[in-house]
Amino acid sequence: MITFEHEKTINIGALIGVMIAITISWDRNKSILWAIVHGSLNWLYVIYYYFFLKEDN
Secondary structure, X not given: OOOHHXXXXXXXXXXXXXXXXXXXHHHHHOOHHHHHHXXXXXXXXXXXXXXXXXXOO
């Protein structure tokens, strides 16, 4: 059974994923529409970015 503490942790993790995805998307595209799309995909986009789009400096 999921307790309140677990539910709160899951919600915080999802929020962090949204914020990271929107930040990455805005930095790359400078588009509000893409930021919304990537924010809705949150952790999927963050993982995709890390493995496929990250530029090596």
